[in-house]
Amino acid sequence: MSSRFTPDADWLPFHPAPSVPRFCPPAGAVDAHCHVFGPGSQFPFATERKYTPCDASKDQLWTLRERLGFSRSVIVQATCHGADNSAMVDALRHSNGTARGVATVRMGTTDEELLALHEAGVRGVRFNFVKRLVDTLPHDELESIAKRIAPLGWHTVIYFEAQDLEEHRGFFTSLPTPIVFDHMGRPDVSGPVNGGAFDDFVSLLSDHDHMWTKVTCPERLSVSGPPRYDDFVPFAKRLVETFPDRVLWGTDWPHPNLKSHMPDDATLVDMIPRIASSDLLQRKLLIDNPKTLYWKEER
Numbered sequence: 001m002s003s004r005f006t007p008d009a010d011w012l013p014f015h016p017a018p019s020v021p022r023f024c025p026p027a028g029a030v031d032a033h034c035h036v037f038g039p040g041s042q043f044p045f046a047t048e049r050k051y052t053p054c055d056a057s058k059d060q061l062w063t064l065r066e067r068l069g070f071s072r073s074v075i076v077q078a079t080c081h082g083a084d085n086s087a088m089v090d091a092l093r094h095s096n097g098t099a100r101g102v103a104t105v106r107m108g109t110t111d112e113e114l115l116a117l118h119e120a121g122v123r124g125v126r127f128n129f130v131k132r133l134v135d136t137l138p139h140d141e142l143e144s145i146a147k148r149i150a151p152l153g154w155h156t157v158i159y160f161e162a163q164d165l166e167e168h169r170g171f172f173t174s175l176p177t178p179i180v181f182d183h184m185g186r187p188d189v190s191g192p193v194n195g196g197a198f199d200d201f202v203s204l205l206s207d208h209d210h211m212w213t214k215v216t217c218p219e220r221l222s223v224s225g226p227p228r229y230d231d232f233v234p235f236a237k238r239l240v241e242t243f244p245d246r247v248l249w250g251t252d253w254p255h256p257n258l259k260s261h262m263p264d265d266a267t268l269v270d271m272i273p274r275i276a277s278s279d280l281l282q283r284k285l286l287i288d289n290p291k292t293l294y295w296k297e298e299r
């Protein structure tokens, strides 16, 4: 069935045939940040969305995962689906326990709906402060959502941009759950890795041991660009080495909103040994840490 949605004119589709990475992830490795889009014919995109993507189905995600050498996925609700988590939940339900999810929840979400999300494999909510993606909800609404999901043992995933840290810092520190920041808090990786604005993000994590970060998105953050994304490396490496038990890695497939290039996903996997240089760091990043948040029952 063809989608009734036409992707934005400047939308770059994901790489059609990624290479096999040179780096071989350890058995049980988790891609802890990826999305599914639609298919739009089955799971319509939200009316309030800020972009219309191409379809990127669960089956395409599983194919990519196998090609890259990963065993498990964490599917993060993307803003193009608003608070309708059906596509993500459908993927979880068809994953045979190999995927967990992060949902978008609203004030109107009932307790029964939260329990159904949990039963499907959701283990977190996502709060998004990136203005080009969403009309952000007020802090007090988000706070009451966080209070409701805390008893389920969930965490809060936060997507914000580095220049907005001061505005939201008090809110972040007030939340009652573990917090996971997307994409290292989106630093300017053309700036200094030590002694500049990035220190503020590092201090936030140093001061709060319930805060975690994803060391993701060289393809989004790098100024020096593909295929090596050299400028991204020292930032991710600093976080992996400073907070080895509080970092997660993911592909960000199918890479929403990239306007300059679309990565071969294997080049992203090949960055792992450059940011996590020992077997131990790689094991924590790819297996132990995601287990702590998403497959707690196995810890």
Ligand code: 0GY
Residues within 6 Å of the ligand: 035, 077, 078, 079, 080, 133, 182, 252, 255, 256, 257
């Ligand atoms: C990402 C990044 C982006 C988009 C979304 O939910 C989303 O729409 O997350 C972005 O455009 O920076 O994490 O995939």
